[in-house]
Amino acid sequence: MTKIFCILMLAAICQPYLARAQGFVGERRDEVNVHAWRCEYCPKPEPRELGLKANLGVADEKLYRFANYSGLDGQADVFIDGDLRMRSENGDFWDMRFQHIGLDSAGVEAAYGQQGHYRIGLDYLTIPVRKYENLQTPYSYDNQVLQLPGDWPSSLDARDFASPGLYQSFATGTDWERLGLELSLNEHPWFDFDSRYQRWHKQGTREISAAQLLYATYLPLPVDERIQDLSASVSLDNAPWSMSLTAAISRFDNEFDSLRFDNPYASLIPGAETGELSLAPDNRALKLAAHGQYSYAQASFVKLDYSFAELTQDEAFLPYSTNPNLFQALPRAQLDGKVHTSDLALKLQHSWDRQWAMRLKYRKQDRDNLTDPLLLTPVIADLYLADALTTLPYDFSTQTANVTLDYRPMVGHRLNLGYRYQDKTRNLQAVHKSEEAGVNIGYSANLSPQWLLKFSGERLDRDSSAPQQVDFLGVDENPLMRRFNVADRQQDKARLQLFYTPSELISVTMSGLLSHQDYAASELGLTDNNLRNVSLDIGWHPTQTLDISVFLQHEQIETELVGSDDFSIPRWQVTNEDEIVHYGATLVLRDLWDDRLDLHLSVDRADGRSKISLNRDAQGNTLPSISSLWSHGKLTLVYRLSTNSDISLSYQYQAFDSADFAIDGVVPGSLPNLLTFGALSNDYHINYALVSLGYRF
Amino acid sequence: MALADNADASEAPPKMSILELKRTAAYSRGGADTCLGCHDEDSAFPVLEIFQTKHGSMTDPHAPMAQYQCESCHGPLGEHGKKRLRKGESREPMIHFARQEAVPIMEKNAICSSCHRQRDQRHWPGSTHEVNDVACTDCHQLHIKEDPISLKRMQVQVCGSCHQAERMASKRFSTHPLEYGQMGCTDCHNPHGSTGEKLLTSDSINDTCFSCHAEKRGPFAWEHEPASENCVLCHNPHGSNHEAMLTQKVPFLCQNCHSSAGHPSLAMDSDRLTRPLGSSASLLLGRSCTNCHNGVHGSNHPSGSRFQR
Numbered sequence A: 001m002t003k004i005f006c007i008l009m010l011a012a013i014c015q016p017y018l019a020r021a022q023g024f025v026g027e028r029r030d031e032v033n034v035h036a037w038r039c040e041y042c043p044k045p046e047p048r049e050l051g052l053k054a055n056l057g058v059a060d061e062k063l064y065r066f067a068n069y070s071g072l073d074g075q076a077d078v079f080i081d082g083d084l085r086m087r088s089e090n091g092d093f094w095d096m097r098f099q100h101i102g103l104d105s106a107g108v109e110a111a112y113g114q115q116g117h118y119r120i121g122l123d124y125l126t127i128p129v130r131k132y133e134n135l136q137t138p139y140s141y142d143n144q145v146l147q148l149p150g151d152w153p154s155s156l157d158a159r160d161f162a163s164p165g166l167y168q169s170f171a172t173g174t175d176w177e178r179l180g181l182e183l184s185l186n187e188h189p190w191f192d193f194d195s196r197y198q199r200w201h202k203q204g205t206r207e208i209s210a211a212q213l214l215y216a217t218y219l220p221l222p223v224d225e226r227i228q229d230l231s232a233s234v235s236l237d238n239a240p241w242s243m244s245l246t247a248a249i250s251r252f253d254n255e256f257d258s259l260r261f262d263n264p265y266a267s268l269i270p271g272a273e274t275g276e277l278s279l280a281p282d283n284r285a286l287k288l289a290a291h292g293q294y295s296y297a298q299a300s301f302v303k304l305d306y307s308f309a310e311l312t313q314d315e316a317f318l319p320y321s322t323n324p325n326l327f328q329a330l331p332r333a334q335l336d337g338k339v340h341t342s343d344l345a346l347k348l349q350h351s352w353d354r355q356w357a358m359r360l361k362y363r364k365q366d367r368d369n370l371t372d373p374l375l376l377t378p379v380i381a382d383l384y385l386a387d388a389l390t391t392l393p394y395d396f397s398t399q400t401a402n403v404t405l406d407y408r409p410m411v412g413h414r415l416n417l418g419y420r421y422q423d424k425t426r427n428l429q430a431v432h433k434s435e436e437a438g439v440n441i442g443y444s445a446n447l448s449p450q451w452l453l454k455f456s457g458e459r460l461d462r463d464s465s466a467p468q469q470v471d472f473l474g475v476d477e478n479p480l481m482r483r484f485n486v487a488d489r490q491q492d493k494a495r496l497q498l499f500y501t502p503s504e505l506i507s508v509t510m511s512g513l514l515s516h517q518d519y520a521a522s523e524l525g526l527t528d529n530n531l532r533n534v535s536l537d538i539g540w541h542p543t544q545t546l547d548i549s550v551f552l553q554h555e556q557i558e559t560e561l562v563g564s565d566d567f568s569i570p571r572w573q574v575t576n577e578d579e580i581v582h583y584g585a586t587l588v589l590r591d592l593w594d595d596r597l598d599l600h601l602s603v604d605r606a607d608g609r610s611k612i613s614l615n616r617d618a619q620g621n622t623l624p625s626i627s628s629l630w631s632h633g634k635l636t637l638v639y640r641l642s643t644n645s646d647i648s649l650s651y652q653y654q655a656f657d658s659a660d661f662a663i664d665g666v667v668p669g670s671l672p673n674l675l676t677f678g679a680l681s682n683d684y685h686i687n688y689a690l691v692s693l694g695y696r697f
Numbered sequence B: 001m002a003l004a005d006n007a008d009a010s011e012a013p014p015k016m017s018i019l020e021l022k023r024t025a026a027y028s029r030g031g032a033d034t035c036l037g038c039h040d041e042d043s044a045f046p047v048l049e050i051f052q053t054k055h056g057s058m059t060d061p062h063a064p065m066a067q068y069q070c071e072s073c074h075g076p077l078g079e080h081g082k083k084r085l086r087k088g089e090s091r092e093p094m095i096h097f098a099r100q101e102a103v104p105i106m107e108k109n110a111i112c113s114s115c116h117r118q119r120d121q122r123h124w125p126g127s128t129h130e131v132n133d134v135a136c137t138d139c140h141q142l143h144i145k146e147d148p149i150s151l152k153r154m155q156v157q158v159c160g161s162c163h164q165a166e167r168m169a170s171k172r173f174s175t176h177p178l179e180y181g182q183m184g185c186t187d188c189h190n191p192h193g194s195t196g197e198k199l200l201t202s203d204s205i206n207d208t209c210f211s212c213h214a215e216k217r218g219p220f221a222w223e224h225e226p227a228s229e230n231c232v233l234c235h236n237p238h239g240s241n242h243e244a245m246l247t248q249k250v251p252f253l254c255q256n257c258h259s260s261a262g263h264p265s266l267a268m269d270s271d272r273l274t275r276p277l278g279s280s281a282s283l284l285l286g287r288s289c290t291n292c293h294n295g296v297h298g299s300n301h302p303s304g305s306r307f308q309r
Helices: A002-019 B018-023 B032-036 B048-052 B070-074 B105-113 B152-159 B164-169 B205-210 B225-229 B279-283
Strands: A048-059 A077-087 A092-101 A107-114 A118-137 A140-142 A145-147 A168-185 A191-212 A215-238 A241-254 A258-262 A274-278 A283-297 A300-313 A337-351 A356-369 A394-407 A413-428 A432-446 A451-464 A489-503 A506-518 A525-543 A546-563 A572-591 A597-616 A619-622 A626-640 A645-659 A684-696
Touching: A118 A191, A118 A215, A168 A215, A191 A274, A215 A258, A394 B225, A506 B164, A525 B164, A546 B164, B152 B164
Parallel strands: A145 A258
Antiparallel strands: A048 A077, A048 A684, A077 A092, A092 A107, A107 A118, A118 A168, A140 A145, A168 A191, A191 A215, A215 A241, A241 A283, A258 A274, A283 A300, A300 A337, A337 A356, A356 A394, A394 A413, A413 A432, A432 A451, A451 A489, A489 A506, A506 A525, A525 A546, A546 A572, A572 A597, A597 A619, A597 A626, A626 A645, A645 A684
């Protein structure tokens, strides 16, 4: 009886699969016997393919910053790229791709399995993050403590710390390393299983700074962090139903929980000769998600998604201060931090016919911070006790509803009109409620076989309750301040794209984007934010052997900010204007010189400028402009020695020139109350040549 | 029923659409062998590389070549294979996936979705790209050995053909590692649809960022409201000309929200840059506000109420 039941259940599960057609379904499918199709003309894949490319790269100088992400940091970079493919007749496959083996930016992706049945994947990736070199610090690092040299002068003025003999050079940068493992099972069309394990490991040195009341010090921060994620997902697809369940866990571990440092400034009170920073605490996350969908007609369905997550953190607290004269007992040994998040989304799409459709979406998101508030008495800069303060966890609840109507008057034309509403309530730290509502419109049309037009626009109005000021920091905030993420706002967006394809040989894309956020009701804070972006792309493919493309983009961002430096009405205004122009061209010529030579030339340039103007009491004042100019040119020649081998020569020029008043010339000893690492510059000019020899087995 | 445009009832009967033709058309006798008799290595549009890809597998029962072969996607042969055409007669078309072709995008996408609707594609129905008539073939190429969008270093270029502003942002001073393919658009976005906003791979912006930046996840004893709410209140994840992908230069970014009594509300003008530099210059120079307030993402130190510890 049990056996019969199982067989019937299996048949019930499999029957929709047997009945379900895939691809285009013609009515006369059953007239053919596909098993008789021999596919004699079908090229058979090679059972084995291996491609290797050996590379030697030379730069005209060793540049630390040039190695950022690229890993090309030496004057002789030797590295290998390649790929491997193996296929067996029964569908077993083995794929591997590797790049930059020999550099700090090495990566490997490998997969093994049987197509249509299972797949096991492995990926390994390294990312060199290179920030600054030749920085200057007086600190030496020993056992999580930054120590000053024994002859460090005693002074409250950082300009007295200028002697070069007190400093040593170092560089900031981190190496990111990722290892990923995957398993997928997909033998049955109605059942899928996927799982992935991923581990990030970051090591290196970053910059951080520490305050000593009115003074500050830059500190080199050792980094050794790990992130581990494990997820598994099961999905069932039995049309018209489909569903899936996903579970994921994540943990973050920091090798260092704190950083102690010698105070470089003369101690204002006994006991403040050292300080201690707390670093990112270990934390955990667990998430469960479910998805269900029912498609009751063509292009009509109901969908439900729900996820729940728990974030926890219970790292042991550091003491209030390293100053033994200001010792206090902590109310608790650790935070016992816990946050629950939930996300519920319901979506309905109904199509009456090919012309009319409607979409309804409802979403509720909650961040419920369950961490118990703590009454703490902070010690400021290891010097004095502040007033007792209660920690206020931050959480919020959001509801969003969208309704959209689609109308397709004819093939290739579509008009949509929508309405959106959102309310957001923030609790505890910033007690506040806001409501936002607005309309959106979109139109796309194939004006002709050559022209495609797309337009979209949106207007949203947000009304907010006056924020209930929470002075948990012990510092009064100006009552006129409206934080822009909670302030009344009118937001307008418009986007226009034109695609022109007069033939298969040429394509032109033009687009314009406007975005305006008006915080007119805010008397202080951000009051206006404007973005304008236009771009033009032209691609021309006049022959099989020639490709030319050019592009030009221009973006402007303007923001206005109002402040009051006497804790009263608006007194000053800052206008920030960012402008970026980016343009370039690419030329590809194939089959030159006996059909063996390909040439690839690309040039591009990005010119960015920032202008900051301040107006106070009708007096104008402009800060020095900030600029960044990035130029890049690359010429590559590939010569095919045979059908299996090639040699390529590439020359690359890259230049980065920048001017930023905040970092240029800020050397140790230039400021009385700030001990810096030295003038930082990202500028570089580099000529890089690469020779590569490739062979395919 | 999609009829051909400009049909006039007073003249010849309206032409049938390609889909209507194919729905009742006969399949070929030889399958792919029939098609490859003409669509061979000398064709103007090369097709044979599909046999080097998963779609070309004959052993995977899910693959089109193991089912109705070319006709799985392009529809039954019908009269397309007719050897001799009369003068003035044009060859009956097949279902073609180029954008200019007459088959509605929804119908073309439905052919792909009939197989591809699990895993990453489960949220495709009703997704942003689907409702905006983005065709699968706008991003994917099937008849070549390696689909460019499957390579991370190519994703900015492919996605950037429509998302030009984001493509431009990826070339700025401070960006994610997109140039050398260590990251691609799909590390943060699922173009096939998702539960999150902006097609993010996770439910929220912060959750997406925490997959690589979990040190910011917390919770912390002292939370910084904008960091707990939304990373993009301060950062532009596509790229920025400011340090750490910030949307604005510090201190002005911070002064968008802070105007409390004391130094947070001061006008940071160029008078502070007069040499020799005074102590107030540190409000503008170096790391500005974060010279002292280094824990802007939150602090777990009992004395971290001002994010200085």
